[in-house]
Amino acid sequence: METQMTGGCQCGRVRYSVTVRDDEAYLCHCRMCQRATGGVSIAFKNVARTDVRWEREPERYPSSPIARRGFCYQCGTPLTYEAHGHDRLDLTIGSFDDPGGFVPTEHSGCESWHRAWLDTSHLPASRTEENPSLVKRWMDKVGRLPD
Template sequence: MSHESQQQIHEGGCACGAVRFRAVGAPIRVGMCHCMTCRRVHGSAFGSYAIFRRDAVAFTGSTREWQSSEQGRRHFCPACGSVAFMMYADRDEIDVPLGAFDETGLFEPAYELWCIRKEPWLPRGVRPEYDEERTR
């Protein structure tokens, strides 16, 4: 049995099903982001992501891309507009939105970013919070 076949496979996709993904193994980390871009992209108070190595996630279907920050590139389904994933030019990582997975409850965020933008009605102190980006 190969090493890959022993690892869990998590699948998901966009709202209309035109873009699908398969993530192998556990994410590097899982976090929540309250930055204005994540808020606007998700149409919600925050975005939640499972961050994997790029080679651990494979996509089918075509996406469109836009530059959301100096290093960040967000990919989305051109048919329904759902966020498919985010990559950074300077990191070997891919951020997959938790809401895009077929199963719920797979991963729990371990930290929160951009808490200077966090809604006051959200609970504080549940997990480590960073005013802006997380320190490495």
């Protein structure tokens, strides 16, 4: 599999295209990723730096002595994890325009994972359009539900 995919931040200011060579992705549970995203884990796709083309580069901050992270300063979307001196980087799965084809193949940083969050398929589920107060707020403000 080799395909061109696109993605970007929530507000659309930062955009990229990337050559993706397989469907493998992974979940990182380390405390740095938890703090950087506010989540219990983050899903990443590892790609060659040379396979990524930015329409507009993200802003980056030094998240540790060994890496930096790319994000959009306008909306705050986390976009990358970039280890110093490495020829590859990680793109956040959620930033892809069509992330549905990726398959998680491993866990990283499992010393910090929260097992109760790994399989939540047994919990009740609802769709956005099934929440009347949320639908009303969206319709009143922009006339449609978000993508």
